[in-house]
Amino acid sequence: MERKREKLTITEWAVEDRPREKMMLHGIRALSNAELLAILIGSGNVDETAVELSQRILNSAGNSLNNLGKYGIDDLVKPFKGIGEAKAITIMAALEIGRRRRDEELPRRPEIVGSADVYNLLRGQMIDLPHEEFWVLLLNRANRVIDTLRVSQGGTSATVVDVKLVMRSALQQLASALILCHNHPSNNLSPSTADDRVTGKIKSAAALFDIAVLDHIIVGEEGYFSYADEGRL
Incomplete structure (x- = not known):
């Protein structure tokens, strides 16, 4: 019988595949939504890395950050092992900051005519x-x-x-x-x-x-x- 392959933890991934290290090497725009979410939650659970858990959370929202932004604490805590109230609040706060940034009017630079x-x-x-x-x-x-x-x-x-x-x-x-x-x-x-x-x-x-x-x-x-x-x- 073939022996089951052991699961790699996120710290065992290649450096360029870890979200924080990948960001340092290639910039924040190189990260996927799941990787950005993984940085927020910090850790996964015994069965999933932070990135895998984050991807599952995104899948539940149809891979839409707008849909995820409508989630409440219970929507994040109850279905997802490894997400407690503190992590749920962190996700909700980050998405709210993004919403406020989007709604904020960009300051217009003064034009010098004379x-x-x-x-x-x-x-x-x-x-x-x-x-x-x-x-x-x-x-x-x-x-x-x-x-x-x-x-x-x-x-x-x-x-x-x-x-x-x-x-x-x-x-x-x-x-x-x-x-x-x-x-x-x-x-x-x-x-x-x-x-x-x-x-x-x-x-x-x-x-x-x-x-x-x-x-x-x-x-x-x-x-x-x-x-x-x-x-x-």
């Missing part, structure tokens, strides 16, 4: 400052804001800008364009020689990576100066 958009976006953060701050807007190809970064803070009349930090942020976030912005606490909107110099340095550095510098805005309490509007870029 200098007034930049001023309106940053004015509230800069007009009451007693010191100078230098900010950079990172834009995508559609001129929508990817991120807004404060890159330096200085004294009442100047701030030192590290061009390397500006470019590192732009490259890390794959920006297609930059808009520079800083405030003048004195409310004198005329650009200084130092303002011209840092504008030129960042523009030259950005050009090496085909990143455009679209404007440099100087913010004051009652208005602003735009390098682009004044033809100084």
Whole structure:
């Protein structure tokens, strides 16, 4: 009589077949629904691995996460050996998070059409400052804001800008364009020689990576100066 083959536990599987290890090796999108569910429940029962138990749970819901999302605690605990209240609650909580994420409206990135958009976006953060701050807007190809970064803070009349930090942020976030912005606490909107110099340095550095510098805005309490509007870029 042929001897029954012993069942492998999940820890005896090849590393690339274990859900957590597979995720680390190939990313979370490489996992099946059953493998994702297995990570949530952590363990199976004496007859099934966590993945096998998870697949059976999914089968009971017609392999539909939407159907599974309608399950209550009793629907998970009573039919499935190895699923107690704690595991059932974990499954239900994860599916509820997924539902809320789906229903949540994606934030729309602000679009920059002209200098007034930049001023309106940053004015509230800069007009009451007693010191100078230098900010950079990172834009995508559609001129929508990817991120807004404060890159330096200085004294009442100047701030030192590290061009390397500006470019590192732009490259890390794959920006297609930059808009520079800083405030003048004195409310004198005329650009200084130092303002011209840092504008030129960042523009030259950005050009090496085909990143455009679209404007440099100087913010004051009652208005602003735009390098682009004044033809100084």
